Amino acid sequence: xxxxxxxxxxxxxxxxGKITHLKDIRAFGRKLYYISVNSKKEQKLVELNPxxxxxxxYVRFDTRYKGLGIDxxxxxxxxxxxxxxxxxxxxxxxxxxxxxxxxxxxxxxxYAFKKAFGTISEVLNFxxxxxxxxxxxxxxxxxxxxxxxxxxxxxxxxxxxxxxxxTGGDGKxxxxxxxxxxxxxxxxxxxxxxxxEEMEKK
Amino acid sequence: xxxxxxxxxxxxxxxxGKITHLKDIRAFGRKLYYISVNSKKEQKLVELNPxxxxxxxYVRFDTRYKGLGIDxxxxxxxxxxxxxxxxxxxxxxxxxxxxxxxxxxxxxxxYAFKKAFGTISEVLNFxxxxxxxxxxxxxxxxxxxxxxxxxxxxxxxxxxxxxxxxTGGDGKxxxxxxxxxxxxxxxxxxxxxxxxEEMEKK
Numbered sequence: 001x002x003x004x005x006x007x008x009x010x011x012x013x014x015x016x017g018k019i020t021h022l023k024d025i026r027a028f029g030r031k032l033y034y035i036s037v038n039s040k041k042e043q044k045l046v047e048l049n050p051x052x053x054x055x056x057x058y059v060r061f062d063t064r065y066k067g068l069g070i071d072x073x074x075x076x077x078x079x080x081x082x083x084x085x086x087x088x089x090x091x092x093x094x095x096x097x098x099x100x101x102x103x104x105x106x107x108x109x110x111y112a113f114k115k116a117f118g119t120i121s122e123v124l125n126f127x128x129x130x131x132x133x134x135x136x137x138x139x140x141x142x143x144x145x146x147x148x149x150x151x152x153x154x155x156x157x158x159x160x161x162x163x164x165x166x167t168g169g170d171g172k173x174x175x176x177x178x179x180x181x182x183x184x185x186x187x188x189x190x191x192x193x194x195x196x197e198e199m200e201k202k
Numbered sequence: 203x204x205x206x207x208x209x210x211x212x213x214x215x216x217x218x219g220k221i222t223h224l225k226d227i228r229a230f231g232r233k234l235y236y237i238s239v240n241s242k243k244e245q246k247l248v249e250l251n252p253x254x255x256x257x258x259x260y261v262r263f264d265t266r267y268k269g270l271g272i273d274x275x276x277x278x279x280x281x282x283x284x285x286x287x288x289x290x291x292x293x294x295x296x297x298x299x300x301x302x303x304x305x306x307x308x309x310x311x312x313y314a315f316k317k318a319f320g321t322i323s324e325v326l327n328f329x330x331x332x333x334x335x336x337x338x339x340x341x342x343x344x345x346x347x348x349x350x351x352x353x354x355x356x357x358x359x360x361x362x363x364x365x366x367x368x369t370g371g372d373g374k375x376x377x378x379x380x381x382x383x384x385x386x387x388x389x390x391x392x393x394x395x396x397x398x399e400e401m402e403k404k
Contacts, residue, residue: 143308154348
């Protein structure tokens with residue numbers, strides 16, 4: 001059995017505990033469950049793997065949020081209490097209380113910030129680095145505070161004293177700023193596995 | 203006498219208290235002082251107005267920040283104590299204490315956030331609106347919190363209890379979230395006028 005999380009940029013593949021990231025997809029000839037936030041990439045996966053099962057139709061999840069992305073649902077599904085941060089192309093911050101989703105925030109991802117600064121002016125050339133404790137005294141650090149620092153600021157505001165669970169390619173960049181936190185590489189896949197379990201119990 | 207603040211996107215013109223914004227520049231045939239953060243736009247202005255005086259060579263300003271933009275220097279120059287926020291293509295947040303610049307932050311501007319979200323996914327279509335008090339329950343509001351809200355969060359963190367002075371095309375969007383604040387349309391030009399005064403006293 002293979003799990004595929006189709007993101008905005010990559011296919012994330014979970015094969016018996018091992019995670020890989022692919023720009024492009026192929027025929028796997030195996031039982032395959034997937035979720036997707038990118039319809040073009042999804043179409044390609046289904047063409048090559050016609051028996052693939054989209055888990056979006058089977059997941060149960062309690063939220064008042066209209067149109068919550070399936071990747072965010074899966075990332076939150078195994079967390080009963082805490083804040084879930086998925087840092088990829090976009091950075092999502094979602095709050096879970098007693099297994100109920102209370103709402104969430106979407107920020108640009110690290111690369112999106114870098115590109116945004118670059119299109120404003122070629123002078124605003126930014127490479128993420130650890131945040132300085134004192135107010136920035138250089139453009140590099142000013143951009144760092146205005147991107148990495150802005151994301152940290154929003155997570156702090158939303159999380160207050162709750163535990164923060166990080167996942168996604170850039171999750172570790174942010175995890176270090178939070179004492180009560182954990183990085184879980186396969187958080188989305190845990191939600192997918194739980195959904196499959198629930199399907200099979202029916 | 204005409205003042206011109208050449209930004210990343212527009213020429214901002216100050217003519218005896220009246221401010222206009224031009225995409226393109228022309229020959230004015232008048233005494234003209236300017237500052238610039240955009241060398242291409244500056245070249246065009248100087249070609250058409252060969253006697254234009256760049257105030258960057260004349261300004262005195264106390265800071266430990268290396269390479270502080272001339273527009274930020276001018277916006278801060280007439281503020282002895284407080285936080286200066288210039289919200290244009292980029293959003294700069296600078297701290298002044300006893301007429302000394304203590305450092306600052308650069309965030310993407312509102313339009314840069316909008317573009318950044320749009321390039322991540324066409325689903326992330328964002329139009330700025332007033333921030334909801336409770337945690338977002340829709341993508342529109344989640345993006346609003348992740349852009350307008352992120353900027354407000356950083357300004358709050360940097361400003362603490364200091365007065366915040368807003369300027370720039372989008373300054374009013376952010377000013378409403380701060381009790382101890384003021385919007386000053388001509389803040390950069392006030393700094394330019396003060397610099398000219400200081401030049402003439404010499």
